[in-house]
Amino acid sequence: MFDIFAQISIGWANAVSPINLFFCLIGVLLGTVVGVLPGIGPLVSISLLFPITLHLEPVSALIMLAGIYYGASYGGSTTSILLNLPGESASAITCLDGYPMAKQGRPGVALLITAITSFIGGSIGIVLLMMFAPAIASIGLRFGPAENFSLMLMALIAASVVGSGSSLKGVAMVIFGVTLGLVGTDPQTGVQRFVFGVPEFYEGLSLVALAMGLFGIPEIISSIRETRNTSVERQTVTLRSMIPTRKDLSQTWRPALRGSAIGSFFGVLPGTGGLIASFMSYSLEKRIARDPSRFGNGAIEGISGPEAANNAAAQTSFIPTLTLGIPGSATMAIMLSLLIVHGISPGPRMINEHPDVFWGLVMSFWIGNVLLLILNIPLIGIWVRLLTIPYNLLYPAILMFICIGAYSASKMPLEVGMVVGFGALGYLLRLLSFPAVPVILGFVLGPMIETQFVRSMLLSRGDFMTFVERPISASILAVAAAILIWAGYSALSGKGKPIIEEEE
Amino acid sequence: MHAIHKDLLGGSLLAAFGAFVAIYAMATLRIGSLQNVGPGGMLAACGILLVLIGIPIAIGGLRGGESIPPIERRPLAAILGSIAAFGILIGPTGLVPAVIAQVVISALAEETINWGRLVMTTAILVVLAILVFQVFLNLELVLIAGTGW
Numbered sequence: 001m002f003d004i005f006a007q008i009s010i011g012w013a014n015a016v017s018p019i020n021l022f023f024c025l026i027g028v029l030l031g032t033v034v035g036v037l038p039g040i041g042p043l044v045s046i047s048l049l050f051p052i053t054l055h056l057e058p059v060s061a062l063i064m065l066a067g068i069y070y071g072a073s074y075g076g077s078t079t080s081i082l083l084n085l086p087g088e089s090a091s092a093i094t095c096l097d098g099y100p101m102a103k104q105g106r107p108g109v110a111l112l113i114t115a116i117t118s119f120i121g122g123s124i125g126i127v128l129l130m131m132f133a134p135a136i137a138s139i140g141l142r143f144g145p146a147e148n149f150s151l152m153l154m155a156l157i158a159a160s161v162v163g164s165g166s167s168l169k170g171v172a173m174v175i176f177g178v179t180l181g182l183v184g185t186d187p188q189t190g191v192q193r194f195v196f197g198v199p200e201f202y203e204g205l206s207l208v209a210l211a212m213g214l215f216g217i218p219e220i221i222s223s224i225r226e227t228r229n230t231s232v233e234r235q236t237v238t239l240r241s242m243i244p245t246r247k248d249l250s251q252t253w254r255p256a257l258r259g260s261a262i263g264s265f266f267g268v269l270p271g272t273g274g275l276i277a278s279f280m281s282y283s284l285e286k287r288i289a290r291d292p293s294r295f296g297n298g299a300i301e302g303i304s305g306p307e308a309a310n311n312a313a314a315q316t317s318f319i320p321t322l323t324l325g326i327p328g329s330a331t332m333a334i335m336l337s338l339l340i341v342h343g344i345s346p347g348p349r350m351i352n353e354h355p356d357v358f359w360g361l362v363m364s365f366w367i368g369n370v371l372l373l374i375l376n377i378p379l380i381g382i383w384v385r386l387l388t389i390p391y392n393l394l395y396p397a398i399l400m401f402i403c404i405g406a407y408s409a410s411k412m413p414l415e416v417g418m419v420v421g422f423g424a425l426g427y428l429l430r431l432l433s434f435p436a437v438p439v440i441l442g443f444v445l446g447p448m449i450e451t452q453f454v455r456s457m458l459l460s461r462g463d464f465m466t467f468v469e470r471p472i473s474a475s476i477l478a479v480a481a482a483i484l485i486w487a488g489y490s491a492l493s494g495k496g497k498p499i500i501e502e503e504e
Numbered sequence: 505m506h507a508i509h510k511d512l513l514g515g516s517l518l519a520a521f522g523a524f525v526a527i528y529a530m531a532t533l534r535i536g537s538l539q540n541v542g543p544g545g546m547l548a549a550c551g552i553l554l555v556l557i558g559i560p561i562a563i564g565g566l567r568g569g570e571s572i573p574p575i576e577r578r579p580l581a582a583i584l585g586s587i588a589a590f591g592i593l594i595g596p597t598g599l600v601p602a603v604i605a606q607v608v609i610s611a612l613a614e615e616t617i618n619w620g621r622l623v624m625t626t627a628i629l630v631v632l633a634i635l636v637f638q639v640f641l642n643l644e645l646v647l648i649a650g651t652g653w
Contacts, residue, residue: 188543217584224613393628433514462539
């Protein structure tokens with residue numbers, strides 16, 4: 001028991017060190033900006049900064065990237081409320097009641113409420129993370145290669161199946177990602193695979209280039225065509241206009257708590273996250289409201305619940321990555337890679353072997369959320385003004401960051417060439433309606449899942465049944481099978497899934 | 505495009521890719537046995553799975569579905585071209601010419617080009633690039649090849 005307190009205080013000391021405070025601030029500010037600006041999301045920004053963070057201490061790098069991740073959840077709602085345009089996919093629901101509130105002359109209140117409920121959601125998420133992470137990690141310590149394999153398989157299946165579009169295509173993309181991930185030197189035998197004599201491929205294909213090419217480039221290409229007729233109505237969002245009435249507050253706190261619970265749940269599950277959580281929260285609030293007709297016309301529950309949900313999800317989504325080494329989304333996969341590159345193997349042992357990293361990161365979540373709550377309110381004017389930057393200035397800047405970012409990772413022009421190649425691939429995928437997120441997950445997990453499979457087979461001496469004979473592994477596989485069956489059922493019966501795609 | 509349905513093309517490409525992977529893996533790498541999985545084992549399995557999944561997708565495309573939307577040739581070529589230009593130029597000529605080339609070529613993605621704005625944008629971005637990457641992050645990139653910068 002005292003052990004945990006000692007570890008937490010190590011983490012706290014780490015988090016409040018001037019350097020890490022600085023990176024936390026940069027991270028959450030960047031995250032808010034990224035969340036506010038439509039067309040660039042946390043996934044692309046984190047992949048852009050990934051090569052640069054290689055020069056930093058792992059804790060500092062993680063603190064900053066994490067700040068971008070949950071910071072974006074705060075920023076995305078700003079454009080939803082003011083412009084009916086979600087800055088981030090998970091903030092789409094906030095448009096439904098946030099924009100009407102703005103039109104009714106209450107944008108300030110909406111913005112403040114989203115900030116507060118985001119903070120509530122984030123805080124509850126962090127508390128749950130702190131409470132459950134050590135316990136989950138200790139369970140994970142008892143996992144062998146077979147259990148790890150089944151867990152990763154389940155995560156991949158969940159990620160490819162949940163969401164809009166054909167599950168078949170999702171699974172195909174995961175396997176495609178795994179194939180790409182296996183290019184390079186085989187960790188087991190040292191043999192070169194699919195390298196075609198190109199020395200730069202010995203270490204495998206570049207995750208940075210893949211992420212930027214698959215997500216950043218197609219987004220830019222399609223955004224150019226859209227006429228950006230976003231006239232930011234000069235709403236005077238004064239500080240005084242933000243003060244909510246007592247009625248507002250009384251209608252807010254319960255949806256916020258409910259939303260936090262929903263968000264925390266969906267955040268932990270692989271393949272789901274803020275978007276589904278906010279959607280579910282909205283549906284729930286509408287269903288239990290005394291007067292559902294208010295929804296869509298500025299009902300405050302319509303923003304409190306979903307905003308709490310997506311921030312709670314942003315925090316709890318760190319749980320599987322940090323405690324078990326299983327990323328639940330493409331963004332988490334990139335953060336996982338960051339840890340691996342720095343020599344920290346994420347998983348059950350990480351809490352005990354690197355408490356400074358783990359608890360430092362968790363404590364930084366507190367700092368970050370407080371910073372976001374305080375900063376978002378006065379800085380709203382700046383965010384609004386950011387939106388007036390025409391896209392024609394923005395996209396060359398984004399492209400430039402992509403180019404230099406990719407180049408700086410390895411100082412190899414080929415890295416930039418890979419961005420071009422993956423960019424074309426990303427465009428093709430979008431054209432043919434194939435989801436891109438599962439590719440990244442497959443890419444990162446591919447080598448790991450192969451290692452676990454090979455080890456399981458070595459231990460069981462070629463007995464394939466070992467995955468079902470071991471009880472934990474068997475139960476995980478049963479869950480995975482259930483997900484597959486559900487997917488197959490809803491596909492065949494033509495019920496169709498809600499049009500939700502977890503972008504990041 | 506011609507009335508080829510999305511899934512027909514998508515599924516076929518997938519299956520073709522999978523076949524290539526599986527065949528190449530089996531030809532050049534040791535597959536091994538279940539007990540002793542070789543480097544090619546997982547790759548071949550993935551390739552085969554892709555073929556198995558690609559075929560139903562393609563067949564689904566035969567029965568109808570959406571057709572392929574038109575390719576936005578101009579933005580696609582401009583954006584990819586601008587990145588390629590950067591990659592080609594940065595080694596021999598340094599950061600500044602590479603950024604200039606990148607910004608100018610990417611501007612071709614738009615229908616109309618406002619030259620005044622383009623010059624200003626280029627100038628801003630070159631300065632930004634130098635500030636952020638050279639000064640702030642100390643990446644030690646060659647600015648203009650041949651000069652001492």
